[in-house]
Amino acid sequence: MDNNIRFLTIFTPCENIHLIKDIGMIPYVLYKEFNYNSTIASYNNGEYPYLKTDVKGLKQVFIKQVFKSDFLNLLNFILFNFKKFDVLQVYHFSLKQVFLLYVFKILNFRNHKTRVFLKMDVNDSIKSWKFNFAKKVFYKFLLKKIDLLSLESKKLHEFSVKNDMFGNIIKYIPNGFYDGGTRQDTHYEDKENLIITVGRIGSPEKNNEVLLDGFKEFSKLNNKWKLELIGPIEESFNAYINEFMNDNPDLNGKISFAGSISDRKDLEHRYKKAKIFVLTSISEGFPLVFLEAIKSGCIIVSTDLNTAYDVTDNGRLGGIFTIGNHMQLSKILNEKANDEEKLANDCISIQNFAYENFYWKNICHNIITLINGEIN
Incomplete structure (x- = not known):
């Protein structure tokens, strides 16, 4: 299968560089198993050793630190690089992250392959989230452009659906493991x-x-x-x-x-x-x-x-x-x-x-x- 899809995952600047072996698994498996052209975007925080081992084959581009604000740096990166990618994936639900996806989708409106995906990676704290009227309206507007929003737990997914927190774009997608197709059972x-x-x-x-x-x-x-x-x-x-x-x-x-x-x-x-x-x-x-x-x-x-x-x-x-x-x-x-x-x-x-x-x-x-x- 040759999808020729250019997939980008933004590695949150504050994350420990060693987490790239986990955060990079979705783009890595899309690359290995589905021939996606996968890239990780991150700050240049030093060596990223797992790019040479656990997720070998992923491309990496660096986000310029032009501003003191991480959000503005990410927004600046998207403004100058959106044409290079078809699919954008980010982690952690916040107004800033949703807005980044919205901007990418709007800028790439001529590209029929354009999709955006937010993996929430959240715990029970979601049950205490409160949105005022203005935030609800703004989120509802932005979420219309999001193609996929996912939760890792069936219970939290059921909770979000029951409370109509994100509409029908919220899906259950767990974390996973990968063995390169070489299953070896333990006896x-x-x-x-x-x-x-x-x-x-x-x-x-x-x-x-x-x-x-x-x-x-x-x-x-x-x-x-x-x-x-x-x-x-x-x-x-x-x-x-x-x-x-x-x-x-x-x-x-x-x-x-x-x-x-x-x-x-x-x-x-x-x-x-x-x-x-x-x-x-x-x-x-x-x-x-x-x-x-x-x-x-x-x-x-x-x-x-x-x-x-x-x-x-x-x-x-x-x-x-x-x-x-x-x-x-x-x-x-x-x-x-x-x-x-x-x-x-x-x-x-x-x-x-x-x-x-x-x-x-x-x-x-x-x-x-x-x-x-x-x-x-």
């Missing part, structure tokens, strides 16, 4: 009695104290299981770890802290070894660690985040507990650990579920359809 026999979590260990929103307390209770009944926390450790959390381990000497050898792992193969190997992935977060958008876990055959045990219901098929392939409730977490872990047959069956079931629902090639095909079919 349950290769896994260990291991529970892992991955993230910024000790950051307040991750609420890792609940994980440690929950595992402590779980270990009283299951002494053959281990817990590994993977990711950089917040400086302020080290004192808590030391106190916790000193107070629970029986957990020495059962709990380990791996630190930050930048080697993707090493990290993937740890997912493949684990049987259970736990997330104790207070709030999240769509954690990409969920996808890395289910792709590797881990069942998810998570706080009742919106996307936790999506990746566990409403709890069928995992477990969901109330935020902050370590006893409920320990109970779910105990139930999972004591049902070896279901753990084994779920290992392959959740990998099948992952590929059926969260594989980027399928998601991008859906995106193409939703922005008005295969543009020609």
Whole structure:
């Protein structure tokens, strides 16, 4: 398929450069699987190493920092470059982002391929959004030009539709994973009695104290299981770890802290070894660690985040507990650990579920359809 579509994703200037491996996946897969001419636009903030590895093949253009305002810099970039692209995609819903898409669409009105797409990448905060009359009118006017607006969670999508927040352009499009078309299943026999979590260990929103307390209770009944926390450790959390381990000497050898792992193969190997992935977060958008876990055959045990219901098929392939409730977490872990047959069956079931629902090639095909079919 040769679409000859020139697709541009604007990489928000304030984003960490390392996020380009995630934000770049839509244009990358459109390039790899559908022959789109894909480009990332960003500030020149230094090296972007993932453009040479994870999303190799994406083009990159730099946005000139003419003004102190990021918005004006982006607007200036669009004014001088709109003719070079057919489709513009941005992240995060705001009046400024919607206006940028509107400007691109208006300027490119002679191009019949022109489409605009905003991926919201939002969490529960959307439920508290309030628009005054003037904002509602302005948004309604601007949104008429938007071809696709997406939410990553079924629950938030249902909420937005029920409350008629964005009209009929709002669609459910989850995040995904990509393996280059080389699926390699993880076998349950290769896994260990291991529970892992991955993230910024000790950051307040991750609420890792609940994980440690929950595992402590779980270990009283299951002494053959281990817990590994993977990711950089917040400086302020080290004192808590030391106190916790000193107070629970029986957990020495059962709990380990791996630190930050930048080697993707090493990290993937740890997912493949684990049987259970736990997330104790207070709030999240769509954690990409969920996808890395289910792709590797881990069942998810998570706080009742919106996307936790999506990746566990409403709890069928995992477990969901109330935020902050370590006893409920320990109970779910105990139930999972004591049902070896279901753990084994779920290992392959959740990998099948992952590929059926969260594989980027399928998601991008859906995106193409939703922005008005295969543009020609």
